[in-house]
Amino acid sequence: MKIDVMTKDKDTKTVVPALRFPEFRDGEGWKRTPLLEICEIIGGGTPTSSNDVYWNGDIPWISSSDINENNISEITPTRHITKDAIKNSATKLCKAPSIHIVSRVGVGKVAFSRVDICTSQDFTNLCNINCNYIFLSYLLSIIMKQKVQETQGTSIKGIASAEIKNLHVPLPEIEEQQRIADCLSSLDDLISAVADKIETLKEYKKGLMQQLFPAEGKTIPAIRFPEFQNAGEWMLLPIKKCNIDILTGYAFKGTEILEDNDGIPLMRGINITEGVVRHNNDIDRFYSGEDHTLSKYRLLCNDLVIAMDGSKVGRNFALINKQDEGSLLVQRVARLRADNIDFIMFIYQQIGSDRFKKYIDRINTSSGIPHISLKQIEDFKIWTTRNDKEFRMVTNCLSSVDELISTEIAKLDQLKAHKKGLMQQLFPKLQ
Numbered sequence: 001m002k003i004d005v006m007t008k009d010k011d012t013k014t015v016v017p018a019l020r021f022p023e024f025r026d027g028e029g030w031k032r033t034p035l036l037e038i039c040e041i042i043g044g045g046t047p048t049s050s051n052d053v054y055w056n057g058d059i060p061w062i063s064s065s066d067i068n069e070n071n072i073s074e075i076t077p078t079r080h081i082t083k084d085a086i087k088n089s090a091t092k093l094c095k096a097p098s099i100h101i102v103s104r105v106g107v108g109k110v111a112f113s114r115v116d117i118c119t120s121q122d123f124t125n126l127c128n129i130n131c132n133y134i135f136l137s138y139l140l141s142i143i144m145k146q147k148v149q150e151t152q153g154t155s156i157k158g159i160a161s162a163e164i165k166n167l168h169v170p171l172p173e174i175e176e177q178q179r180i181a182d183c184l185s186s187l188d189d190l191i192s193a194v195a196d197k198i199e200t201l202k203e204y205k206k207g208l209m210q211q212l213f214p215a216e217g218k219t220i221p222a223i224r225f226p227e228f229q230n231a232g233e234w235m236l237l238p239i240k241k242c243n244i245d246i247l248t249g250y251a252f253k254g255t256e257i258l259e260d261n262d263g264i265p266l267m268r269g270i271n272i273t274e275g276v277v278r279h280n281n282d283i284d285r286f287y288s289g290e291d292h293t294l295s296k297y298r299l300l301c302n303d304l305v306i307a308m309d310g311s312k313v314g315r316n317f318a319l320i321n322k323q324d325e326g327s328l329l330v331q332r333v334a335r336l337r338a339d340n341i342d343f344i345m346f347i348y349q350q351i352g353s354d355r356f357k358k359y360i361d362r363i364n365t366s367s368g369i370p371h372i373s374l375k376q377i378e379d380f381k382i383w384t385t386r387n388d389k390e391f392r393m394v395t396n397c398l399s400s401v402d403e404l405i406s407t408e409i410a411k412l413d414q415l416k417a418h419k420k421g422l423m424q425q426l427f428p429k430l431q
Contacts, residue, residue, distance in 0.1 A: 015170045019425035021179050030170035030428060038136070039099075039126040041165050044119035045090025047081055054089075057082030061091065061118040064106030070416075071188050072137045075100070075111050081118060091118045092125070097133040099126040101144060104158040108148040110141040124161045132177035138184050139169055142427055170428050180426050187419050194412045198405060205401045209353055212394050213383055228390045235386075239347070240378035245337040248308065248374045249329035250297045256289040263288040265327040267299055269307035272316045272333065275352060275402075277305075277324055287328055297329040304336040304348050305329070309371035314360030317351050319344075334377050346391045349398050350382045 014029025035041070047054040047061075060077035068074035086093055094100070096116050102109040104122040112133055119125055129136060147159055171177070211223040219233035239246065249267070257266065263286030270283045299305070299320045307316035309332050320327075329335050338344040350356060359380055364370050385391045 015428035017426055017428045019422075021176070024172070024176045024179070027173065027176065030172045032168045033171045035126075035167040035169055036165055038130045038169075038171070040128040041161070042092050042094070042125050042127060043090065043121060043161060044092065044123045044125060045121050047085035047089040047091060051085075054081055054085035055079060057085065059083070059086070059093065059118055060113075060115065061085075061120070062100070062123075063120045064102040064104075064109060064122050067100070067102065067106070067109045067111045069106075069109040071192060072111050072134075072141055073185070073188060074192070075113055075117070077117070086118060090121065093118055094125045094127050097129060099129065099133060099137050099140065100124075101126070101140060101159075101164060103161060103164065107158050108144040110137055110144055112137040124159075124164045131171060132174060132181050134181035134185060135177035136169070138181070138423065139427060142423060143167065143169070143430060146430060170430075183426070184419070184423065187415065187422070191412065191415045191419065194408055194415060198408045198412065201401060201405045201408065205398065205405070206354070208401065209349070209398065212397065213350070213353070225390065225393050228385075228387060228393075231390060232386050235384050236381040237384055238379050238381050239336070242343075242347075242382065242384065243338065244344075244347070246374065246378060247296065247329075247335055249331045249333045249335070250294060251331040252287060252289075252328075256287055258286045258288050259284075261286055264291060265324070266330050267305060267320075267324065267327040267333060268330045269310060269316070269333050272305055272307040272318050274312070274315055275318055277318045277320070291328070294328055299325060299327045299329055299335065300337065301325045302341050302344055304344055304351065306334040306336070306351065306377060308332045308334055308373070308377075309369055311370060313364065313370040313372055314357050317348070319348055332371075334374055336377075340388070342388070342392045342395055345395045345399065347382055349395060356380060 013032050015032065016029045020027075049055070057080050059081050060075075061079050061081045062075060062077050063079075066076050066078055068076070081091070085091070094113065094117050096114050097112060098117065099110065099112045100117075100119055101124045102122055103124045106122065126133075126136075144159070147163075151159075172180075212221050214221050214234050219235075221234070224231075252266070259281075261284070266285045266287055267277070268283070268285060271277055271279065301320055301322055303320040305318055305320060307313065310316065336344065336347060338347070360372055360376075363376055364372060385394075
């Protein structure tokens with residue numbers, strides 16, 4: 001809820017957030033303050049790339065890709081410049097602490113720096129900040145997300161520096177700023193810890209797969225369960241020779257596809273991400289026509305689906321769960337099905353391997369939208385064992401790690417949702 005309160009200064013308005021810490025609930029409203037009254041705003045620039053001497057310094061220089069849009073404290077400089085580079089280019093040294101808003105390429109991202117830093121021309125930079133810079137960073141991140149949403153669907157490609165300079169921001173007393181900054185920073189630290197744990201588990205699984213599957217040029221894995229030490233060599237066979245039912249989806253007419261849920265759910269390539277089927281109102285679509293001739297395109301639980309085009313082709317795949325059972329498969333999505341669920345899980349693990357990614361990268365030489373064909377998927381060679389029990393144990397081992405990863409991903413999603421809701425409450429609604 002936003003409350004406008006006229007103060008003694010008739011030109012100043014105050015606003016109050018929906019949620020305040022107990023010690024501030026009876027305090028004054030937040031004063032709308034011109035941004036230029038609490039900081040200096042400067043731009044950035046890029047030293048000429050042809051002069052290698054400029055790029056051998058120790059002063060961090062960042063572009064928009066060096067900022068983590070999910071954490072305002074994470075800046076990872078990949079290049080460093082010299083003092084001469086600053087003197088002979090448009091870039092400027094931002095004395096710490098400073099705030100950096102991406103106002104062009106990657107527009108909307110916000111981060112703060114605790115070290116002196118330079119930026120490219122894609123940034124609008126705030127220096128000499130006369131309030132809690134961490135609090136202001138969180139507040140500006142909300143404002144920038146709002147401005148990005150306002151420009152979606154328009155020809156506007158960025159946010160003008162002049163527009164940022166003209167901002168008025170609501171500010172509480174410094175003690176309340178600090179309290180909010182501490183709260184959100186602690187939550188960001190927890191989010192980062194969970195994200196790091198997920199990456200650690202993924203690396204652990206990657207290493208485990210390298211040991212549980214034969215290395216290139218080998219036919220026996222480096223690590224084998226004791227009961228299979230003398231079970232013979234593994235075999236590499238094309239998917240098409242592994243008793244797998246494989247097909248691609250149906251080409252639905254545009255007039256038959258609905259955005260509302262009055263119809264049969266469609267499984268499109270955009271729904272499939274790395275190991276997960278995702279859903280939201282922006283991407284979900286439904287079929288409104290007759291389906292009596294489409295039975296073979298109906299998805300069953302434990303079907304393996306692979307998106308066949310897009311920038312992450314070969315990396316977007318998932319297993320169908322109960323929620324998505326009955327959905328209709330759309331063209332440019334492959335479906336793999338096996339009578340033996342353990343075997344499809346064994347294939348699923350190999351589709352998620354680096355070996356499959358390298359295979360796709362090798363065969364996908366198109367200069368247009370990256371894509372693969374059904375035949376190319378059928379031709380991919382997978383490892384098979386002479387004993388069903390062995391591949392079942394390998395699959396169970398890897399699936400147990402997948403479950404740990406899924407648990408942490410769910411925890412991460414919950415923390416992000418909690419942070420989003422908390423920020424909506426801790427800051428006043430902005431106009």
